[in-house]
Amino acid sequence: MTEDHDRDEFVSLVIPIDNPSIDAKALAAGYAAPFREHGYGYELVFVLDGVHGRVLEDLNALAAELPIKVVRLQGAGLGESIALSAGAARARGSLILSVPQYHQVEPEELLKVVQSLESGADFVATWRHPRVDPWLNRVQSRIFNWVLRVVMGIRFHDLNSGVRGMRRQVLDEVNVYGELFRFLPVLAQRQGFKVVEIKVRHREERGTIAFYGIGVYVRRVLDILAISFLTRFTQRPLRFFGILGVLAILIGVALSVEPLYAKAFEGESLANRPAFVLGVILAAFGVQLIGLGVIGEIIIFTQAGQMRDYKVEEVLDGADVAIDAPLVADDVERSVEATVEGAAQATQNGQPPSPPRPPVSLVDRDRTATRGQGLPLRVRELLPGEDARWDSFVRDHPQGSFFHLTGWRRVVEETFHHQPHYLVCERGRSWFGALPLFFVRSPFIGKQLISVPYAVYGGLLVRDPEFQQPLLDAAAQHGRRLGASYLELRHLDARPGDRVPYDLYVTFRKDLPATVADVLPSIPKKARAEVRRARDRFNLTCETTGDVALFFGLFADEKRRLGTPSLPLRWFQNLVEEFGNATVIHVVKDPAGEPQCAVLSFLWRDTVYAYYSGSASESRGKGVSDFVYCQIMEWAIERGLRRFDFGRSRRDTGAAKFKENMGFVPEPLHYDFLLLRDGAKLPEFHPSNPRLEGPRKLWSKLPRGVASRIGGRLSRYLP
């Protein structure tokens, strides 16, 4: 990789042309525009499949202005597979986009494909969504793709889409011929390439309403059958033929047994028993099939030396450490991140960034400037395949929290089916800001965008305050389009800007003492007495457990007593599954082994977040809560963690008092709201609202099973 280019990757668009009447000028200009604007190195490779005359002249004329290459195939009607291979062979880009000879999708959308490739995908399949072509075509295409999905287990939605993006390596390793280019994503995936599918905006469909004819579909289905056979049974033909053969023999025998019996013992003639003839033929057919399978096995056995079906991605040679370089880390970008982080840290502490910087970072900063120079700043949604990059951005950002991680997004999506809109702000390939958002629709609080639901912290992550506004503008635009009334940003610390503050909550955080022995002395006297009482008088013990259901029982029970709907069990199961060792459940048991109280905590950096808790009703007055948190602190210190996060509470509630009694000092949370509609009001649907007193009382009277069942559903609307 060189630092001189704005972009590391050079993009080649391969455009097979077999229609002599197209407007080559408009086509080329349209495809070139987005790449020129965003500073990509690019070229357009036109592959003329039996086309001469005007198109060729136009292209030659255009070559003065645009980076155009023209490849002429000898012969005509050779098809897209050959055109694609020929074009790719003469293209110089590391990224190859095959695009149709008319603007099937918005040219701007091609950038999405390229970005997906840049972010680590090997192949990008596109899904034209929503479709704009005539209904008949749409129905045919949908049925075709549906059949493939259901019958063949292919998970792509739109194999016929003309836009495909791939790394050069894919074409080098996957042979395409005939109509197989359509199935490139499937073939690439089977070869072990990383394939992602992204939605693109459909623009126009050439042609009129047409039924393609049954022949087209029969051919395509045969193609996919061949692919499926080749990829699944090439190694063991007998497994395929053998099963069919044995089946045929069994059916054949079953059919002919009865007539034979009748002949042997009852003297009936076989002449008028068609079942017998059919049976014999089937059995004979079965033997042949097995024979074919055996021949297949012999072919494979003798040829196995030549066909290596597996692909080595990387070789690490202990004798040669140079190969062992990190795959993705971009040194320049790394060092830049470090300096900008420093700036963000300074603003976070409320001081202006100090002007004199160490010379090294000055150099780096200059390099970022040149790196991104001339490229527009833009905000876009996170693409599939970028989760790891997002997570590393969050990890490297001083304000990043556990709830910013994409894992949280997956759990929310999977449990509650809210729609995520994770935005990134980038210039060139460098990211400068991120904003995780979920669109939540609820009968209680209306439509809104939340960063991040079910979390106590969320909101903007930016390298520099200047990147805040573009992100917020884009979010607001999204919100208005979706009809949301406001944007809720759950910021932990104050951010610049003029938004509606929301100061219902405070949070409690504290540094942990250095050693386990210091935990008890560090908490106030009264709480300390409670801990001792729990430990010495009631003989309670604390342990960690993997039993999510046990935790959930206690959690749901406490929520019901408090009169709020509980989150569903699935939520906790998904959390534990997603985050694995970054979650831990502590449970307190009495000497009889009865669970008294349980706490689900998250681990993030050097902090333990004691996040969800629940206790049994009979545990009151035993000092259970003081005891369990004390135990978690000790547990965390043993694991080398430094900070304890007690989570948020509403001001002046019992929970807040309890946390203060444990020696924590309330810190205001700087949640703020961006109103997206005139007359939009802040939500008042929270337990402190006196108008909700009645419903809450009622809720706590509900039977346990009913409450937890309805609660799970309701909690979808209470983010």
Place this chain on the structure above:
Amino acid sequence: MATGAAPCGYPARSDEDGPLTMTPHPSAAMPGAGAPALSVVVPVLNEVQNIVGLHAALTHTLLAWGGTYEVIVVDDGSTDGTRDVLRRLAGEDPHLRVYLFRRNFGQTAAMAQGFAAARGSRVVSMDGDLQNDPADIPRLLQRLDAGFDVVCGWRRHRKDAVITRLLPSMFANQLIRWATGVPIHDTGCSLKAYRSWVVRNLNLYSDMHRFIAALGAGLGARIAEIPVRHHPRRYGKSKYGLGRIFRVVLDLVVIKMLIQFSAHPIRWFGILALPLFLAGLLLLSIAFVKLDHGTWQILTDYDDVYMSGAGILALLTLNVFMFGFLAELQLKASRFFRRRVSITAVEASR
């Protein structure tokens, strides 16, 4: 590719003259100057908790053993961080070479890659889950040097679940022993030692790694077996289940055929055709001959159904024979035997 270019189907000797750099093609890695005395091949899949311990144990054993060695780890598409650990280890240990598969391609593929990359004149394969004990390697090698080509480990006291693993395995072993005629107790044990000519001539694909001993016997290798230690699984999950037994049975048919008849497939097809031929003959005789009051009589008004049945069977017999010819043709065309002969002969002259 080197294989295609060389006249005998194997790389020309010039490959061995230069400094030994890793070439991507498997058969280019012939033992030559500077090649280690031993290659240890370890396929791994999601063994993040075991891999460091395994590496330490191997290093300890092999350094004590004293010869030159290399360890080849093939990662079969792990997703649990095994790769990061391997990356780190490869940066520290010059004996270690790691191949990372792009995705999961199966244990046989991993083993094939490991064998292809092995440069030593002796090769040891073992599991990556620490159930095999690296301390057994010197004993295997000793046995190998006593005049054998393949030495198999026999987990005499297995530490596995009885119902799901031991019983099916005992059944499978019995079946394999009976079918292949190779007297090995424990075909499933990955801990084996080979002379390099054997592994280079094994065409491993699909689930063939279970039949390495049998395939080796088919090549003419002399096979021995010694008991080895077996430890219970410490971390991670076993990647086997009960379902494999059915496929093993089907594979056995093929292995039997490949071993015993690969030189003359027409014999195998002949055996397949024989019952068909006999059945046809039977039908024919029923149609024409009848035992009437103690005397055989030739019928003139024969039964149509028997005749057509006999006709079908005759065609089928012919058909199966034709398949046999096809198979012979394939064998001829593939230069299979010339390759085999050449590699065995090279080894003998060394």
